[in-house]
Structures are given as C-alpha cells and as structure tokens.
Amino acid sequence: MDTPTADTPHGTAGAETAPILRPGVNCWRLERAARVGLIVDTAAYFEALREACDAARHSILILGWDFDRREPLGRGAGTGEPDPPPLAEYLARLLERNPELEIHLLIWDFHVIYTPERELFQRWRLRLQGHTRLHLQLDSRHPPGGSQHQKLVVVDDRLAFAGGIDLSRWRWDTPAHRPDDPRRIDPDGKPYPPFHDLMMAVDGPAARALGELARARWDASGSPGRPPAPAPATGTDPWPPSVEPALRDQEIAIARTLPEYEDRVAVREVERLYLDGIEAARRWIYIENQYFTSQRLTSALARRLQEPDGPEVMLVLPRHTGGWLEQVTMDALRGRRLETLRQADRHHRFGVYHPHQPGLGEEECISVHAKLLVVDDRLLRIGSSNTSDRSLGLDSECDLALEADAGEAAREAVRNFRHRLLGEHLDRPAAAVAAEETRQGSLLAAVERLRGKGRSLRPLESDGGAAAERLPDSGLIDPDEPISPDYFVRRFIPASRHGHGRRRLGLFLGFIGVLLTAAAAWRWSPLAEWLTPERLAAWLETARTPVIRETLVLAAFVAASLLMAPLTLLVVAAGLLLGPWLGFACAFAGALISALCGFLLGRVLGRSGLDRLSGSRLHRLSRRLADQGILAVAMLRLVPVAPYTVVNLVAGATHLRLGAFLLGSALGLAPGVLGLAVFSGSLLRALADPGPGTLLLLVAVAAVLVGGALTLRRLLGSGRSG
Structure with a gap:
C-alpha cells in the first residue's frame, strides 16, 4: 500500500481551493x-x-x-x-x-x-x-x-x-x-x-x-x-x-432528492453532491452506509481508484442487511458493486469493512444504518440518503453537509469526529486512531494496524458478484428514477431501436395501464359494492345442480380475475359459496387458468418485441428471469408486488417457459389460496352452525394462517430498512 506522509496528500483531482458546495447545483x-x-x-x-x-x-x-x-x-x-x-x-x-x-x-x-x-x-x-x-x-x-x-x-x-x-x-x-x-x-x-x-x-x-x-x-x-x-424567537433556547x-x-448545505412527480421536476442534488465530493477527494474518502448498490457512485469511485495517485477509499457497511429478501437482492447487488471496486483497485487503496461484535448470534450483526461521507476531513455529510440508486432519484431525501473552509479548527473538528467513529468501530480511543493514522500516513494502514480479534472492524467478504448474476437487472431492484414506459425504453432498449421499441413497448405497457385502471375501479369505484359474496350467493341460487353451480363459479372466477377483480376477494367468495375444500379446489384451478390465459396473452402482445431486441438489457433481463423462473414466480405469488393479471402478462412477455411459470404459480399460490378458502368456508360454517367442532376447526385454521404469516414475515426480514 502507498503510504505518503499525513501532510502529503494523495491525488490530483480538483484544486482544493475550489469550493465543493454550490447552491443550485449540488445543494438547495x-x-x-x-x-x-x-x-x-x-x-x-x-x-x-x-x-x-x-x-x-x-x-x-x-x-x-x-x-x-x-x-x-x-x-x-x-x-x-x-x-x-x-x-x-x-x-x-x-x-x-x-x-x-x-x-x-x-x-x-x-x-x-x-x-x-x-x-x-x-x-x-x-x-x-x-x-x-x-x-x-x-x-x-x-x-x-x-x-x-x-x-x-x-x-x-x-x-x-x-x-x-x-x-x-x-x-x-x-x-x-x-x-x-x-x-x-x-x-x-x-x-x-x-x-x-x-x-x-x-x-x-x-x-x-x-x-x-x-x-x-x-x-x-x-x-x-x-x-x-x-413567531419570532423568544423564550428558552431549544439547543x-x-x-x-x-x-x-x-x-450548512441542504441537499435533496425529489423524484419527478405530476408537475414537479426531479431534484438530484444528493447525487451531484456525492459525485462532486468523490471527484474533489485528494487523500481519502470515508463512507458509512446501510447499502452500497449505486451504479453511478461505484463508477465514480472506480475511476478514482484507477488513478495512480488517487485517494484511499474506505467503506463501513453492515455484514448483511436485515432479512432474507434484502440479502438475496440488495446484498447480492452490493457484492457486484464491491467486486467492481476490487477490480479497479490496482494501487491497493480500497478497503471495505463491517463492525464485528463478539457475542451476537450467527445471523445477527451491528446494523450500520448511518449515511455518512467524509472527504479529506474537508467535506462532512450526514443525511437520510443511502449509497443506492433509489436514494439518488426515486425516494425523497434530505442531507446536510459542511465544508471545513474556515481554517484548521473546522478541519480538526471533522477529523476528530471521524476518529471518534473509527474508535467506536475498532474499540479503541479516538486519540489512538489519530496517533496511528499520523504514524502510518494512511487511513487504511492505520485501520489494519488497529484491528483486533474482539470487537473491531473486519474485512467484508463477498462472493465476487456471483449471487447478483441470478438477479434481474439492477435497474429493477434499485431504480434511480420512477419506473415508467420511458424508463424501460431508455434503460433496456438499444438507442438505435428506441423508435420501434418505444412503439412496441408502449402498446404493451398501455394495455397493462388499462388493466391497472380496471383494478383501481374494482377497489375504489361502485364496482367494489357490486362484487360482494352476498351478491354472488344470490346469483348462484339460480343454478339448478351442484355441477352447474361449480362450473359457474369457476367460469366467473376466471373472467373476473382477467378483468382485474382482486384475487383475494375472489378466493374468499369461492370459500363462502362452495365451502372450504371445494372452494379451494375451484379457486386454485381458476387462478391457474387465469394465469395461463394472461401468460399466453402477454406472449402474443409482448414477446415479439423482446425477440427483436436480442442483446439488449431487456432481452438479458428476460433470459435471467427464465433461468430463475420457478423461484421468481413463486416469490411473486407469495409477495405480490403488482396486480395478479399484470404479473401474468409481464411473465408471458419474457422468456419464461410456460411449465416453469405454471409450476412457480402453483407453488406460490397454494398456501395463500388454501388458507383463505378454508378460513372463509370454515367461518361461514361456524356462523351457520356454531358447534364445538366447527368453532374448533375455525380456530385451528386461523392459527395456521397466523403462523404462516409470521413465517413469511421472518423470511422477508426484520423491517429495519429505511
């Protein structure tokens, strides 16, 4: 590792006399x-x-x-x-x-x-x-x-x-x-x-x-x-x-992220300030953050690491994020970004660590939730923004930053704060960190000398980005702007084919937009009052035989689902109308038939556009979904992030195999459909015949539903994001 003296800074990028903070550019x-x-x-x-x-x-x-x-x-x-x-x-x-x-x-x-x-x-x-x-x-x-x-x-x-x-x-x-x-x-x-x-x-x-x-x-x-x-300031000082x-x-600089929304233009001061701070660094860049998934910030840091006399870069991140879902998405994407920086670190000026605390459980770690950037003890920034792309353009954020340009006292204050943080992580006095840093003339060399076997900083290992290869494109996991048809065209379709791709994709997404409007109508318009179990029960009384009744329920289920009626309501209605077990069979079959119809329609409307874009990001994304088809579809069914029919259409437009789609749908739908149908059917029986047997069955089904929900909650994580 290069070890210049503490008084001889690294780097040549940016004259230190030029101010970093610029209102209207990188701060409000x-x-x-x-x-x-x-x-x-x-x-x-x-x-x-x-x-x-x-x-x-x-x-x-x-x-x-x-x-x-x-x-x-x-x-x-x-x-x-x-x-x-x-x-x-x-x-x-x-x-x-x-x-x-x-x-x-x-x-x-x-x-x-x-x-x-x-x-x-x-x-x-x-x-x-x-x-x-x-x-x-x-x-x-x-x-x-x-x-x-x-x-x-x-x-x-x-x-x-x-x-x-x-x-x-x-x-x-x-x-x-x-x-x-x-x-x-x-x-x-x-x-x-x-x-x-x-x-x-x-x-x-x-x-x-x-x-x-x-x-x-x-x-x-x-x-x-x-x-x-x-009113004007009076009374007790609130400090x-x-x-x-x-x-x-x-x-103090105030930097914001505000996404484009309705008539508001996007504000990306947070992103600009990160990039300007990285560019201005001469000695070191010190970052503490919950996530590290931003493509833009990774590229900026990689460029500085490739310079022969650029700054040291040190990251302090959690060993892993809160729960399983974050770990297989954001942590996997983090591994890809860290591998990029390691590949760029030709001059051995990069270090990434996590705080280690003995005595924690195997799956526990210190949750690093700080959002901190320190550059050369000259720029100090604390705020709400993560080093993720969504914090640069999708979420509303507010960071405060100061430039220690008022003399050595201000820089000393920033330096003391950084030493205090490193002392906390290394379990050493801040003075010991300062002394070692002066002796080594290097931030990373000082950290390596002070790391111990107990509570300390430990190198953050990763799989070299292998886990991220199983993910969809990072623009879907960590988008840097609102997802819209234009976003898909810009990100996933080659520039030479924007015109044709925009028309094809616009048609497909326009159809999805119509379906989303229908879903909103079922929820918030008078249609919500029309589609009730009571109305459906009265309608079914016209059926003369059980076979006709069950056939009508199945047909109505499929038709209503394709018209964006809420799947949960349809399952509950089936359980109430046909009883718990027959209701489950009908709802499960209807959901799969509806999924099949949506998938085939999506293949007709959207697949041809994908095939014409061979080699583009959209094509690669589609192939990646195909590779992980069964698991991806099952997770979308367990944790629905979009209306049921929309998911079916989008899946059909990708390279997913039909068999993988149906199997994943069956695996993901079965627990929820079974629980809802059996619970609703058991509830109706308990109300009609409140005997010990029916009430005991209702309690047992409710307990299974609650247990399943809690299990899913643990799988998805602790909720300690943000």
Whole structure:
C-alpha cells in the first residue's frame, strides 16, 4: 500500500481551493448555523430530542420514513429506572403543558409489503390517544416504488435535526452496542440487534431553512392545514444541553432528492453532491452506509481508484442487511458493486469493512444504518440518503453537509469526529486512531494496524458478484428514477431501436395501464359494492345442480380475475359459496387458468418485441428471469408486488417457459389460496352452525394462517430498512 506522509496528500483531482458546495447545483441552499452538533447513535439523539422538545414554544415539525407511537424516546439510565413515556403519550403531555404548541407529523404511507412491521391505523389510534393539536398525515404522493425518506425534526424553526434516525422501534442503542443490552427491546418486548446511526443538529438560519423544507414537503403531500411559521424567537433556547457543539458559525448545505412527480421536476442534488465530493477527494474518502448498490457512485469511485495517485477509499457497511429478501437482492447487488471496486483497485487503496461484535448470534450483526461521507476531513455529510440508486432519484431525501473552509479548527473538528467513529468501530480511543493514522500516513494502514480479534472492524467478504448474476437487472431492484414506459425504453432498449421499441413497448405497457385502471375501479369505484359474496350467493341460487353451480363459479372466477377483480376477494367468495375444500379446489384451478390465459396473452402482445431486441438489457433481463423462473414466480405469488393479471402478462412477455411459470404459480399460490378458502368456508360454517367442532376447526385454521404469516414475515426480514 502507498503510504505518503499525513501532510502529503494523495491525488490530483480538483484544486482544493475550489469550493465543493454550490447552491443550485449540488445543494438547495447554503445557510449559516451558529452551532453544529454531531450526534452518534440513537440513545444520544433521543436524549437531545427530548431536551429540545421540552423547550419548544410554538412548533415541532417531524418528517419520517417510519414512526411508532409506542416507542419511548430513550431508556432508563440504570437497572430498574423506568423508561421515558411512549412517544404518543410524551407528545400529548407537551401539548397539554403548552396551549400554544402545535405538532405536525408527516410519515410515509408505506407499501403493503411493510404491513407486518408497521402499526396499523396509526392515524386513528393517535387521534384517540392524542390531542387535537397533534396533526398526523400519511404521505402517499410519490411515484410508484418511491417513499418519503427524509428524517427531520424542526423545533420552533430555531433548531433542527437531520440524518438517518426515525422515531421508531429497532433504532435505540448506545455506542457500546453491547450484544446483551437488556434495554435494547422493541415495544413488544422483543430484543433486536445493535444499531448504529448518526444525526446532525443545526440552529440559526440553517434551522429556519429546514423548517421551510418541512412545510414544503407537507404541502407536496397534499395534507391540509399547512404548519404555520412560528413567531419570532423568544423564550428558552431549544439547543439541547447534552449536545456539545462541534463547530460554530458554519455554513450548512441542504441537499435533496425529489423524484419527478405530476408537475414537479426531479431534484438530484444528493447525487451531484456525492459525485462532486468523490471527484474533489485528494487523500481519502470515508463512507458509512446501510447499502452500497449505486451504479453511478461505484463508477465514480472506480475511476478514482484507477488513478495512480488517487485517494484511499474506505467503506463501513453492515455484514448483511436485515432479512432474507434484502440479502438475496440488495446484498447480492452490493457484492457486484464491491467486486467492481476490487477490480479497479490496482494501487491497493480500497478497503471495505463491517463492525464485528463478539457475542451476537450467527445471523445477527451491528446494523450500520448511518449515511455518512467524509472527504479529506474537508467535506462532512450526514443525511437520510443511502449509497443506492433509489436514494439518488426515486425516494425523497434530505442531507446536510459542511465544508471545513474556515481554517484548521473546522478541519480538526471533522477529523476528530471521524476518529471518534473509527474508535467506536475498532474499540479503541479516538486519540489512538489519530496517533496511528499520523504514524502510518494512511487511513487504511492505520485501520489494519488497529484491528483486533474482539470487537473491531473486519474485512467484508463477498462472493465476487456471483449471487447478483441470478438477479434481474439492477435497474429493477434499485431504480434511480420512477419506473415508467420511458424508463424501460431508455434503460433496456438499444438507442438505435428506441423508435420501434418505444412503439412496441408502449402498446404493451398501455394495455397493462388499462388493466391497472380496471383494478383501481374494482377497489375504489361502485364496482367494489357490486362484487360482494352476498351478491354472488344470490346469483348462484339460480343454478339448478351442484355441477352447474361449480362450473359457474369457476367460469366467473376466471373472467373476473382477467378483468382485474382482486384475487383475494375472489378466493374468499369461492370459500363462502362452495365451502372450504371445494372452494379451494375451484379457486386454485381458476387462478391457474387465469394465469395461463394472461401468460399466453402477454406472449402474443409482448414477446415479439423482446425477440427483436436480442442483446439488449431487456432481452438479458428476460433470459435471467427464465433461468430463475420457478423461484421468481413463486416469490411473486407469495409477495405480490403488482396486480395478479399484470404479473401474468409481464411473465408471458419474457422468456419464461410456460411449465416453469405454471409450476412457480402453483407453488406460490397454494398456501395463500388454501388458507383463505378454508378460513372463509370454515367461518361461514361456524356462523351457520356454531358447534364445538366447527368453532374448533375455525380456530385451528386461523392459527395456521397466523403462523404462516409470521413465517413469511421472518423470511422477508426484520423491517429495519429505511
């Protein structure tokens, strides 16, 4: 490894005198903060937030990806000491104590896949438990696949916190990350693995600007009652006593990601700031993040590693992400990106590590959730954005950054913070990290010298990207913009064939759009009242024989499914009309016949376009799905990410074999269809004849359904994303 002295920087890219932060280019605004606090881990953040909210006079604005009203804002200081009250109770107390205070809470209206990990009916529960001046809105104004991912709290527009921590479960932890800390339990009393994250606190004009950002996000969500701007600053200073300012009188950049949506143009300041920071690096680039899957950022880092005198690059990532589904997608894609960097590392300036803590279970690790970038101790950035493509263009994000250009004191503050983080990961004093780095003249050499056998940093091993070869294209797993027909054309079809490909794909996707409209009509129009089990039962009474009745149910099932009627409702109706076992047989057969019809129609409409695009990404994606056909289809049935008929059409347009499609569909559909049909049929029998036998059968079926749901929840992961 090259080891220049600490005073002799690597690299030649970018004159250090040129500023990195540029409003209107890689950040929204540059605003001054009288004080800047750098907060490590959630225990310190929750304490600081509680202190700040206790001093609030007029307004508390909270933006988040997740929120759990049952989570206490901290833990008791010692054994036997009670925890602070749950969030909902704590916020209600603040409002009762101060009649001038208003609290606005904006949280992502999450995707159905997160339902097992989220508290249902939060808005209504808070209204029943909370206060009329506690305003909760769920933000659903995002393009398909996107989310509200900004994590921000603004108090009276005088103090603001931004970073990676939501006010939710599975976040609280201390820098010790003890494997057996009895306080690290969720509101249900269940323990969870150690968790590492960061926040930045700012005051002054920077806090006021973040208040404007929060109100703009509230408006964009379509929520009524825009939070009013607070009165002029008076009363108690809300700066938390537990947070010692790391810097003073410092300009703060606010960088955002906002995807294109309706009449809003896309904002990609987060991406530009990452790329500009990487380009400006001369000595080292230090990154902590939950994910590392971005193609653009990987390419930028690879270019710097290929330079003969470029910067060192060090990544600190979790050993693995939360659950099975993330591990076989995002972790596999991460392996591909890391292999790219290893191949580019001709001069031995790349290191990737994970924090190791002895005493954790085999499947547990410290969950690195921080979103941190440090460049040459000159640029410090903390925010909500992951080093994933979706954070660059699909999710809403908010990062804070500062450029230590006010002299050596500012750089020393950034350097001390980086040494503190490395000391935490290496289980060494920050001073020892600083001294070793000076001796070695190299960040990576110092880390290698300080790594130990106990709690420490360990090299992150990967399979060289082999697992990623089994995945669909990364643009589907980690898209960097809303997925639309134009996105498919640009990403998957060669430029020379855009015209023809756009027409063919536009026709196919237009047909899918019609079906999606039909699905929405079945759910939200008067059709939802027309298709009820009661109406279907009355209709079936006209059938003269059981055979005719069963044939009618099967035919109606197939026709309604093709017309985008919800599959779940159709299965329940079959169970109610025909009984549990006959209802299952009819629903299962009908679902497979409907799948076959959709598949064949998709092959006619879409396959010819794929065959003409041999060699394109779309063609390769189709081949990859064909290679993993049975497993891929079974997972789509177990975890539906699109309406049933749409999945059938898209599958038909790929190179999936019909046999693999039907077998995967059967494997994936069987558990859910069986459970729903048997449960609905047993429920009807129990209501009609509430004897011990029918009631016992109903309880047994319900127990099996709940057990299956919990098993699927464990397979899909812990929900600690975001």
